[in-house]
Amino acid sequence: MNRRRFIQVSAVAPALMLGSCRNQVVPGSIIGAAHRAGHLLRDGKTSAAPSKTAKTDVLILGGGVAGLAAARQLARRGITDFLVLELESQSGGNSQGGRNSVSAYPWGAHYVTLPGPDCHEVRELFEELGLIAGHDAAGRPIYDELALCADPQERLFIHGQWQEGIAPSAGLTSDEQRQFREFREEMSRWSETKGADGRPAFTIPVDRSSRDPTILELDQLTMAAWMDAKGWTCEPLRWQVDYSCRDDFGGGEDEVSAWAGIHYFASRRPDAANADHDTVLTWPEGNAWLAERLAESAKGRIRNHALVLNVTEQSSGVQVDVMNTTDGHGGEIMRFVCRAVVCAMPRFIAQRIISNLKPLDQPPVYSPWVVANLALDELPPSPGELPAWDNVVYGGPSLGYVNATHQNLTAVPRETVITHYEALCGSPPARLREWMLTQTHAQWCDRIFSALAAPHPDLAAHVQNIDVWLWGHGMVRPTPGFISGTTRTVMQQHQPPVFFAHSDMSGVSLFEEAFTRGTQAADAAIRFLG
């Protein structure tokens, strides 16, 4: 043990023995998620006449990944007369990021798994961005290693120390080991299975997966029920499965379908020349890195603080009224007349603003999320494996944290930013959304400290600032029946001159889904425009 380790140990010792008894206010605030402006719409406080009218060819409603992908595709096909309308102050949707003096950091989505051959739109994008630098003799993509998650990728705090990897591996009984082995074998079997229609059972994008009814049956029951039926009931395995469901879908294993649960483990078949199959692409600011590059194709064409009030079809074209909410309240209203609209907003908003849009029988469920960025003077040391990119606490309520400086190449990083994720689940989402708005900044800080207390009892002493972002409708949740049911089919039907693009149409909130939907919707709009 060198001196530094010694100092680390003696710094941890008091906290371990005393617990943290600091009771001081942590600087920071609750930011982001322009729900106040959005609620103007919900509460019907937006009736005023437009003061100006403008014309454009295509309007893209929503500047998240789907909207930006649509913008990129329009630009690539030579259509430049378009505008992207975005409610938030920056585009990117849940791929936004922030920055302080130490590092950039994510506010939501923070990685993309290596795209398989079915994901050719995304592969093409990655080639364009230089993330895929070339191909080896076998035709496998060679990734930019600076964007591949640096090793060690994941660690789990269990039995009082960090282990490498997220699957619990230490201290398993032989029966538990058997269950893990069987589960893994089942997942790799599914990963290689093809349906009667010749398509892979599970792939990304979701709608390139097989529609074989014998596979889609898995969508009728919850992941928990399927695990029970398989006899895989041991706690460590169920924890890992539940964690994975919360991580990707924002709902527990008893809230999402078995099809979705298996999709998490069996849909990824990357073929990288220079990375393991479970390596991901990540950046300090998370997927905001990708969103910013996509936004470049819409440079000067993104209008922020734009609250879309209504979309109506007229003989002259589509008429879209938009309120400027720069000051946080209702402001000036502007009317756009365009030839086509790409609606890249979540469906629950589209439903409110597009006239004549039939209500869905079973509207999608959206999971609320809380994302917090903690500026630290250092990541306090704790026993076991050294810090990884993704750091998860076994049995904890949250999804753990991601270290923003992990991709940093400098030899001795000290100050850092960690991004703490929690998907609120276990109760009806509407009630959780109401509850989350009642919580104060101090209450969120306490919630984070207690979620990370096991590995970092002294975290509060290292925190310089905590900002919290509340995502009321963080991501669509693949509840049983949603992937295989008719709701998605209805959602996916374009209604020219209105074209739809959002990951909620896929049922899972992934960059690949949003990007592919956006690209496809733009293509459909281009065909419509002729």
Added chain:
Amino acid sequence: MSEEAPPQPAHSSFARPWLLLLSVFAIATCGLVYELIAGTLASYLLGDSVTQFSTIIGVYLFAMGVGSWLSRFIRGDLIAFFIRVEFLIALIGGCSAAVLFLLFGWAASFRIPLYGIVFLIGVQVGTEIPLLLRILEGRFAFKDLVSNVFSFDYVGALLASLLFPLVLVPHLGLVRSAFLFGLINAAVGILALVMLKDEIQRPRGLWITGGVVTAVLLAGILQGDAITRWGEYAAFSDPVIFAKSTPYQRIVITKNRDDLRLFLNSNLQFSSRDEYRYHEALVHPGLSSLPDARRVLILGGGDGLAAREVLRYPRIKSITLVDLDPAMTRLFSSQEMLRAQNNGSLTSPKLHIENADAFTWLAAKREPFDFVIIDFPDPSNFSLGKLYTTSFYQRLAQSMSPAAALVVQSTSPYVARKSFWCVDATLRSCGFQTRPYHALVPSFGEWGYILASKEAITTQLALPDGLRFVNAEVVDQMFRFPPDMARVDTDINRLNNQALVRYFDDEWAEYLH
């Protein structure tokens, strides 16, 4: 506490048991403090705090059990025996930290004295409570006695656990904390001697023992600082002439007669007796076969020794030396003894120092260099491992001229064979042709280097004068590998697998075991 206790009338039947219970409290506190001190010290000196604390606590509790069991054989004058035990604990426990610190520097196996001392203290502490119970028997009702003794025992443990991290370690340090608690143990013994003098047959011997122990401990407290210095320095075999902690590392320089040694984070970087072998082997096989090389880049090497070898070539126009730690380059530019070692290379007008992280410094494309010397510390952690990855070499290649070569110090191909060949495989995967070689540096052992270039190098050596190790025949030998160091297949070291750090950890752990 003894100073504050008012004199009690001899006939007070209350005062003595009450004070003895206070003693329970004191000895429980002391007992736990010794255990914490041993655990912390072992973590400090041996690393792996979980293992150290776990084994120390285990040995300590086991020894307490042994002590409790042994207490049944104690007969006769229980009080005198108790007082002797107190003085013994005071002496062993009180001096434990100081003794362990001093032993670490030269004990062949530090674990023997460590566990020995922990065991001794544990046995003594284990006898205390049974002895006290027996002494107090009859002065309390049995249920009160057990309840009181154990309550005070556990409360004392709590006090110790709070005092240790909050007061003792930060304010007194380990060595003086141990002496202080030794004094408390001694005070308990002396207090018992005073309060129970009527029940002790021959108190004089005990008084003398107590006096001597107290004096030793008092001296220890007063000299605690000196002992810590001495002990820490004893971790190095030679006298320490310089020690400094920078934000990046701890720099220690030792000197023994003509042998000057540099340690970074306790790892030997060079010994002046044979560093010429290491640095001549690092620089000359490559640079002497590049007659057109004018601009040299040195990454790491803040000691200026590689630069000294480069400056033997008059044709070299410029040297850029990139070292993370300004304290290193400042020290080796200014300190007279160190300047003598590197011939003042760091203040040569041809040399330009950049205190920067090499990986980020190379993000900007730099002037194309003709020869690059990579002299980083061994890849013993993930931060250092990044400096041996494909991404690093690809980035470096951007700043090299077409005919340039680079050389990497690549740890020992004998001790860490996979690590060595992993560096070679990594360079080759980046499109370099490699020429691995090795040399014997007695203070390091068999050491490895890899010469790499985009175009094949013909080693037409034009060696400078004045070399003590390298000549044409020796270089010829260097490129030949005996079977026990011959090439093995390895993974390529990438940022996303850190294969090299994993090989290095395994191989050196096995070797040192």
